[in-house]
Every structure is written in structure tokens, then in C-alpha cells.
Amino acid sequence: MRAPRIGLRARIGIAILSTIALLLIVVVGGGVRLVQTQRQQTYVIDDFYAALRSSQAYFINMLDTETAVRGYELTREESALDPMRKAGTPESANLVQVVQASVPQETQLIAKARDMDLLGRRWYYGWAVPTVATIRAGGTLSDGRIDEGKAQFDEFRVAYEDYITVARSQRAVANDQLRALTNKLFFAVLAEVLIAAIAAFMLWRLLRRWVNKPMAELAGEVRTVSGGAFEHAVTTTGPPEFVALGQDVERMRKLLVEQIAQVEAAGVEIREAHARLEQQAEDLQRSNRDLEQFAYVASHDLQEPLRKVASFCQLLQRRYADQLDERADQYIHFAVDGAKRMQQLINDLLDFSRVGRQAAEMSTVSMEECLAQALGHLESAVEASGAEVTSDPLPEVRGERGLLVQLLQNLIGNAIKFRSEDAPRVHIGVRQTGARWEFTCSDNGIGIDPAYSERVFMIFQRLHPKDEYTGTGIGLALCKRIVEYHGGRIWIVDDHEEGLGGTTIRWTIPAAAETPVRAPVDFSTARGAAPSGATRSVAG
Known part of the structure; x- marks a missing residue:
């Protein structure tokens, strides 16, 4: 079969560009309709709403002013004029300016707003303000004066109703226009969908003829070879790209x-x-x-x-x-x-x-119980030093109980051993960070120089002479090995302010699945009752 003059890439490019050009024409037309619809929607919902809201606020303020003047006439008390002061003057409403800015093309509505504003000003400055001045000066109003104010306010009320009637009528017309634009937009979108579907179908047919069929033939040749017929020569027909691909497969x-x-x-x-x-x-x-x-x-x-x-x-x-x-x-x-x-x-x-060589099966372990057991082992040291050991409510973790007890025992024992002149105070804290629990052991002891924060976790490393503090220099190295065996890490916090002023050691342990923080355990049988609340303490 003679190879086609136009390659597969050029054919697909022409088909895709033609489809894109057609879709762009349709999308641009729909976009124009959408912009027109959005503008009309804004005009109907936002602009007319602003015009109506400003007129209603204007009318309510004038109504409050009229009520305040009548109340002042009856009671002669200045407090009766508070609604009038709160409502403000007609100029403060800026009714005509708001209507002109919101619906500038609605000339009839603007004219009605201007009439309403003029009648409101006439009543306010021609009757309301002089009436207040007359009453404040100790005078009284004649029946004719009262009837005159009522007539002026009724004219203002009629002007307001005319304004509302015109506004609603014009808004209904704009709403009809919005509905017509919406219908046109719907049909435009429907046409876009149909054109896109037809274009996609035509593109699929072309790709099937240009790609799927030659690819299926080449795949059949490859399956024959991959089935074990390594001596079978691979031959391919179709566009030049597939012929070249078949030749590459044959060489392979x-x-x-x-x-x-x-x-x-x-x-x-x-x-x-x-x-x-x-x-x-x-x-x-x-x-x-x-x-x-x-x-x-x-x-x-x-x-x-x-x-x-x-x-x-x-x-x-x-x-x-x-x-x-x-x-x-x-x-x-x-x-x-x-x-x-x-x-x-x-x-x-x-x-x-x-540690790590004679591994027991990992299980869910209560750190509260581990702490209680560790304090039981340290009972004599706690009593002899007068130490006070406190902790947050501790959670359950995934690990080996014996090793976790030894971890807490070593850390608390070090805090008691390396104490200052004050009675030892040790606090075990905890917080959850993702799928891990982050524990801290803080004390008020002599502290550790930050320069040795890494060295203390090495085996046989001591910072003090053995005649000053007993020990073999393996305790913290064993703690590090236990923590790393459980998949966590341990380090010394440099900032002593977040501890008790001595040393703060922090380590992480994976959390047990779906285990919330448990309530504090009562250690009353060990060394006195534990106080209620967020922490519990054990004092020597």
C-alpha cells in the first residue's frame, strides 16, 4: 500500500484545528449572550434594588420625622424628636443622585424621584422644621396649620406611591428582557453542546480510521512475537508514522x-x-x-x-x-x-x-500504665529525693510494654539523679502530631549544655565524673535505641523556657489506631492520691 502524502500528525492537526475553530466561534457567540444576560441580570437585581431601597429608606425617614413632630407637638419633650434627628435631612438621602447612578436610562423613574424629593423637601422645610421651632418657642399650632402639614405629607406619600408604581413597572419590563436573554442563552448553549458532540463524533471517526486500525494491526504483530514466535517478521501498513514504528519494532x-x-x-x-x-x-x-x-x-x-x-x-x-x-x-x-x-x-x-534483637510482638500499650510501673521501680529514689512527678493524661501507643517502661524509668531516673539544689520536679507532657504522639520529659535539674545535646545519646558518654554522679553512660543511649526501635526519634530541646528550667527531652512514638487520650490513672495505691484535672502528680 502506497504511503499517504499527508502524515498522521498533519491530519490530526488539521482535524483538531478545524474543530477548535468551530468551537471557538460557537463559544464566542455563547459568551456574548452570557455577558448580555449577566448585565441584564445585574440591572434587574442590583440596580433596580438600589433604586427601590433608597426610595423606601427616604420614605421611612420622612415618616419617622412626621411621627416625631406629631409626638413633640403632643408631649413638648425634646426626646420625642430623636427619630427626626436619626432620620436626618432630605439632602442626606441623596435620592435623586442614587436613582440616576443606579438606573440612568430610566428617565421616567428619575423624574418621579425628583418630584418625590421636591415634595419631601417642601414638607420638611416648609412645615416640619418651622413647626418644631414654633413649639420649642412655646407657641401652639392652629388647626389650619396642622391640616396644611397633613395635606403636604399626603402629597409626598402619593408621589412615593407613584414612584414605586413606575419602578415596579419598569423593573417588570427589564425582567421580561432578562427572561428573553436567558432563553436565547439556553438555546445557544444547547447549540454549542450539539455542535461539540457532532465535532467530537467526527474527530473520533477520523482517529479510528487513522490511528485505531493501524495500531490494531501493529499490536497483532507484536502479540505474535511476544507469544513466542520470535522468528516472525513484523510488517505494518498505514500512515508513515506507523510504518516507521513497525520498522523500529522489527529492529527491536x-x-x-x-x-x-x-x-x-x-x-x-x-x-x-x-x-x-x-x-x-x-x-x-x-x-x-x-x-x-x-x-x-x-x-x-x-x-x-x-x-x-x-x-x-x-x-x-x-x-x-x-x-x-x-x-x-x-x-x-x-x-x-x-x-x-x-x-x-x-x-x-x-x-x-x-533491644531490637529479641523483639516481642508489638501491641497497643497504655503509657499511663507504663508510667505507673516505672514510678514503682523508682519508688525509693522518688521518696529519698522528695521528687514530684507530674504528667498530662497519657495516650495508648503501638509498641513493646517492657521497653517503654524502661524508657520512662531511665528518663525520670536521670531527672532525679542530675538534680539541682531544689527538690526534683519532673513533668511528662504529650501532644499529637499527625499519626504520632510527641512526648516530653522536663525537669528542673542542672540541665545539659546545648553543645553536648547529641553526645549524651552516644554509648559510654558521660558529662560528669563517676564519683560525682553514678552510672555507666548507657542510659540515654538505651533510650535512643528504644525510641528508634519503635520508629520514632529522640532529641534534647534547646529552649529551656518550654520546660521547667532544667532539661527537656522530647521523643515521638507512633499512635495506636483509633485510641484517644485516656483519663488520668489514679496512683493513690502507689504514692498518694493523684489530683483530678488535666494532670496528675506523684510526690515523694
């Missing part, structure tokens, strides 16, 4: 046939490498098991001689207390203290190494 088929042999050869190498990776993974698992067994055995084998050293040193001190001098007692004390510190260090290292 030949290249694919060449690469299949290479892939089969590479597959053998991949299977061999996979087998080696599986063997290495098995060796790694066996090495991890051996390492865990080594850590367990080493910890027990290391602690046994340490216990013997500490026990025999204490036995020496008790049995030969009277026979040894002060220096010997000091040496024995150093030996016992070193053995105990070594035992504590080994235990802390074991706890640190077990």
Missing part, C-alpha cells in the same frame, strides 16, 4: 533475539549468585545466633567472678574490720565498688544489645 525484535541468548547465559550466573547469597544469609544468621549465645554466656561468666570478688572483699571487711587499718578498708571499698560497677555495666550492655 532482531535485537531481542540476539539478547535472549545472552540473558539465558546470564541467568545461569544469576542462579549461582543467588545460591551464594542464600548461603551467606544462612551463615550470617548462624553468626548472629552464635553472637547472642556468646553475649549471654560471657555476661554470666563475667559476673560470676565479679560477685565472688565483691563477696569475699565484703567478708574480709566484716571479719578483719578491727585488724585492718583505714587504708585497707578504703582499698576493700574500692574493690567492692568497682565490682558492682562492672556488674552494672555488663547488665546495661546486655540490655542495650537486646
Whole structure:
């Protein structure tokens, strides 16, 4: 089949441009109708409304003034004139100016507004103002004077009614024009929809002839090759673009046939490498098991001689207390203290190494209960230091209960250990940020220099001599490992103003699904009744 002179891209471009030109003509015509309709709608709704509203306000103000004058005539009290003062003068309404600005083409309505304004001014300045002056001077009104004011106001009232009648009549005419424009707009939109549908149908037929049929033929050739007939040559008919695409597919088929042999050869190498990776993974698992067994055995084998050293040193001190001098007692004390510190260090290292390796199943854990258990472990330290521990109502989170208890215990224990001269005060706060709970542990202790805010979370890092503050330097490193194991992060807040003046440590824990913040737990059985309200406290 001889290739067409005009390519597919040019054909589609001509068809699309023709369709767009037709739609633009229709849309512009509809847009003109829409603008005319919107202008007429604004004229009917907004402009006439402003003209009617201004005349009604003018009439109501004059009616209030007339009522105020009659009341003043009867009572002779100045307060009766308050409605007149509030209504203002006829000039303040600017009736004629408002009508001219709103509906400038309605000359009859403007003339009626001018008549109404003139009659209102005549009554106001010719009768109302002089009447008030006469009464204020102590005079009285004759019956003729009263009848004259009533007649003038009746003329003003008739002028107002004529104005309203003309306004409604002219608004009805404008409304009829709006209805006619709306109908024309409806038919214009309907014509646009029909023309757009016909254009879309014609464009679909052309695309089906120029694109779908050649594409289906090419797809059939490709399916034949992809079904396994790699030796089948791909041939394509249709526009030049599809012929060129078929030639590209044919070249790709030949290249694919060449690469299949290479892939089969590479597959053998991949299977061999996979087998080696599986063997290495098995060796790694066996090495991890051996390492865990080594850590367990080493910890027990290391602690046994340490216990013997500490026990025999204490036995020496008790049995030969009277026979040894002060220096010997000091040496024995150093030996016992070193053995105990070594035992504590080994235990802390074991706890640190077990986080994440001996993982229990994650579950929904109440942080209120974890805090209660942690405070139970710290009972002696809280009582000895006179510490006061408070907290917000704590939520439920997703995690391991034992590790979360240890996390709170370490943080509160550090706050009590590194205290200032005042009695320790510790507060556990919480707020929700998205799908995570953000906790804080604030205290009034000695604080941490911002320069060491990262260093304190490293294992064996101490900021104070061991004879000043006890510990192994693993506590905060263990806290960081627990938090990161739960998918959160932990850091020290630099701004002490949002805490209690000492150290504020913040960490995040994923929230349990659909778990609101629970009411405070009553700790009365642990260390005194907890106060009601947003927080509860535990004092030593």
C-alpha cells in the first residue's frame, strides 16, 4: 500500500484545528449572550434594588420625622424628636443622585424621584422644621396649620406611591428582557453542546480510521512475537508514522533475539549468585545466633567472678574490720565498688544489645500504665529525693510494654539523679502530631549544655565524673535505641523556657489506631492520691 502524502500528525492537526475553530466561534457567540444576560441580570437585581431601597429608606425617614413632630407637638419633650434627628435631612438621602447612578436610562423613574424629593423637601422645610421651632418657642399650632402639614405629607406619600408604581413597572419590563436573554442563552448553549458532540463524533471517526486500525494491526504483530514466535517478521501498513514504528519494532525484535541468548547465559550466573547469597544469609544468621549465645554466656561468666570478688572483699571487711587499718578498708571499698560497677555495666550492655534483637510482638500499650510501673521501680529514689512527678493524661501507643517502661524509668531516673539544689520536679507532657504522639520529659535539674545535646545519646558518654554522679553512660543511649526501635526519634530541646528550667527531652512514638487520650490513672495505691484535672502528680 502506497504511503499517504499527508502524515498522521498533519491530519490530526488539521482535524483538531478545524474543530477548535468551530468551537471557538460557537463559544464566542455563547459568551456574548452570557455577558448580555449577566448585565441584564445585574440591572434587574442590583440596580433596580438600589433604586427601590433608597426610595423606601427616604420614605421611612420622612415618616419617622412626621411621627416625631406629631409626638413633640403632643408631649413638648425634646426626646420625642430623636427619630427626626436619626432620620436626618432630605439632602442626606441623596435620592435623586442614587436613582440616576443606579438606573440612568430610566428617565421616567428619575423624574418621579425628583418630584418625590421636591415634595419631601417642601414638607420638611416648609412645615416640619418651622413647626418644631414654633413649639420649642412655646407657641401652639392652629388647626389650619396642622391640616396644611397633613395635606403636604399626603402629597409626598402619593408621589412615593407613584414612584414605586413606575419602578415596579419598569423593573417588570427589564425582567421580561432578562427572561428573553436567558432563553436565547439556553438555546445557544444547547447549540454549542450539539455542535461539540457532532465535532467530537467526527474527530473520533477520523482517529479510528487513522490511528485505531493501524495500531490494531501493529499490536497483532507484536502479540505474535511476544507469544513466542520470535522468528516472525513484523510488517505494518498505514500512515508513515506507523510504518516507521513497525520498522523500529522489527529492529527491536532482531535485537531481542540476539539478547535472549545472552540473558539465558546470564541467568545461569544469576542462579549461582543467588545460591551464594542464600548461603551467606544462612551463615550470617548462624553468626548472629552464635553472637547472642556468646553475649549471654560471657555476661554470666563475667559476673560470676565479679560477685565472688565483691563477696569475699565484703567478708574480709566484716571479719578483719578491727585488724585492718583505714587504708585497707578504703582499698576493700574500692574493690567492692568497682565490682558492682562492672556488674552494672555488663547488665546495661546486655540490655542495650537486646533491644531490637529479641523483639516481642508489638501491641497497643497504655503509657499511663507504663508510667505507673516505672514510678514503682523508682519508688525509693522518688521518696529519698522528695521528687514530684507530674504528667498530662497519657495516650495508648503501638509498641513493646517492657521497653517503654524502661524508657520512662531511665528518663525520670536521670531527672532525679542530675538534680539541682531544689527538690526534683519532673513533668511528662504529650501532644499529637499527625499519626504520632510527641512526648516530653522536663525537669528542673542542672540541665545539659546545648553543645553536648547529641553526645549524651552516644554509648559510654558521660558529662560528669563517676564519683560525682553514678552510672555507666548507657542510659540515654538505651533510650535512643528504644525510641528508634519503635520508629520514632529522640532529641534534647534547646529552649529551656518550654520546660521547667532544667532539661527537656522530647521523643515521638507512633499512635495506636483509633485510641484517644485516656483519663488520668489514679496512683493513690502507689504514692498518694493523684489530683483530678488535666494532670496528675506523684510526690515523694
